[in-house]
Amino acid sequence: MKKINIVNEDITMGDRGCENSCPIALALRHEYKTTNVSVVMEDIPYIYVNDDELDMTSDMRDIVDNFIRKFDSGQNVKPFTLEVDDE
Secondary structure, eight states, rough: OOOEEOOOOHHHHTTTTTTSSHHHHHHHHHTOOOOOEEEEEESEEEEEEETTEEEEOHHHHHHHHHHHHHTTTTOOOOEEEEEEEEO
16 A cells, blocks of 8 residues: 655645646656656546556545545645555
C-alpha cells in the first residue's frame, strides 16, 4: 500500500476538470516522477500511472470521488492522503 499526500500546493496549482493536472494527478506526478498520469471520472474514479490502473479500496474510491466532485465544482477541498495499491 502506497500513501500519497495531496497537499495544499497541489490543490492551488490543480486544474478543474483536467484528468492529468488536477490536484491528485499533480501529487502522482511528483510521487512517481512521470507525467503519464490520469484521474478519470466515470461512474467511479479510476487512477492510472504509466498506463497501469492503481487499485483503491471502495472507501478510498469514495473519498477520491467526493474530492473530485467538490474540486471540479469550485468548492473548497482539504488535503488528504491517497492510499493506493500499485503492485
